[in-house]
Amino acid sequence: MNSYLAGIFIGLFMVLAYYFSGEGLGASGALKSVVVASVDAVNHDYASNASFFKARVGGEHSPAKTWLVFEVLGVIAGAIISAAFAGRLKIEIGKPTHITNKKRLIAALIGGALFGIGSQLGRGCTSGMVMSGMGVLSLSGFIGLIGIFGGGYIIAYFFRKLWI
Amino acid sequence: MNKSSILLVVLLVIGAFGTFIIDTTQREPFDKVQPCDLIDIIAQTNKFVTTDELARKIMSDDPTLTIIDLRSKTEYDKYSLSGAINIPLENLSEEKYEDVLNQDVRTVIFYSNSSDLAVKAWMLTSRLTYKNIFILQGGLNRWVETILKPKPPKETALRTEFEMYSFRRAASSYFGGGSTVGETTIKKKVALPIKRKKKSAAGGGCD
Amino acid sequence: MGPLFPQELISEEINILIGFFIGIGFGFFLEAAGFTNTKKLAGVFYGYDFVVLKVFFSAAITAAILLFFLNHFGIMDISLTFYPKTFWIPTLIGGFIMAFGFIIGGFCPGTSICAAVTGKIDAMVFVLGAIIGIFAYAFSFDALWKDLRNSGAMGNVNIAEWMGISDGLFILLLTVVAAVAFFAVTIIQKKVTANRDYEL
8 A cells, every 4th residue: 555545544543543542553552551461460469559550450340441552452353354355465585585483582572572562661652652742742742753763774774684 | 657546646746736825825814814804803893791780681681691700810800790700811712711702602701801802802713703792791891881870861861761761770689789789799600611522632643 | 621530521430441442452563563573672772673763753643633633622621630840860861761661671661561462571570570670669769769750840740841842833843853753764774784694
């Protein structure tokens, strides 16, 4: 699909999210909800006392019953629908050919962990903070943009062996 | 770039131009009021309510009536119209009063000692596009002159003036005027009818 | 007048249902744009594919333009929506950490979820890594992150106001810069891929 058209449609869905729910599109927030809910289920006392969890448990609903969690469930459904139509549903490891599978998976694990930490510290990830923040012209979205993409271009050279 | 990409990008640029043009040409309603419009607004007479009309409304216990006393708290405590809510002019823009003032069901009447505070308050609220707001013509001074201490008309006056006089005398006794002018009348003190829609900014997001 | 849910004009159940359907749209177009392909995503940093930049900016600009109009004509009140508060220090540092995550891992959380459910094993590992990262962050929150996370607080800051220009002018400048960038990256991409074949 034309990249700009896809972007415009994503922008439209973001506006709908703001109009109906007052929420931006997001992803890492839902992963956090899953983490909070699972810690709460395993050890409720700990979750009620540690300051990271305290603010997020103890509501009338499970911490996993949030708008973002359901939005991400929708993302899962939407991605599967699109991939099914385009014939892209296939089990594989996405990587450049010169990288071994093991190397790629270790890199993905480390990258994921860094993204997890960064998104919590930075109050949101690429979609939740930067893209949705830019939509409402929040300064924080543009700072995040500089951090992620500006930072990416600075360090890209050192990790070029992973990709090219 | 292929044709459709160029078309879509041009579309975005046109949209952005639209926001720019609207943002620079169309300011908020506040700035839009031009001096000549203001003169028109001030010159309108239908924003005034006479003391007789107000007296009639109070006596008939009109449920849609909201009377706002714009004077200071001390003046309000000394004397006020029955059922009036005290909102000193300088507090008028406070958020807690917005529900009282910004609605279109009730008739809101502003008064002060003369008309001046009420006119100022009315200008403010009309710029905020609040509806059904009126000013008590002549304020409390006129109220005392006409309702609490009505003067009999000359014997040569029209019959309507005599009718008005007899109404005012009746009103005067209703409001405890006449011989007991100046004494505080028994008045219903009204609490602010504040019902706010729950409005809260959404939290959450990706945070 | 919007937003509907924060003003309790729709119930929580409907809100969550709408969230699900909006998610379907978001996921569909993320996948359709090719965001499940980690090589395409990384391409933005190496110049052989700029799909991330194109989709990202056209989405943000579309939303900015439409939200501006909706807010301007009183159809919805942006101040009642999720407005990311600005904490510039943790956002900048967090952004930099995410840059490492992006280049090393080849995904961001939204794209990794899409890719994981459409069968990319590396994306599944990335999601696992992200969850581990959030766990690690959560358990070390008091010791390591608490003060840093709340530093540099600026409240709700609108970037146009912060720069001292009108919203409309800012959106126009952003769009013009983006449009120029779109043309520039098309040329860059042609040059980079002319010298070497990049399998996508």
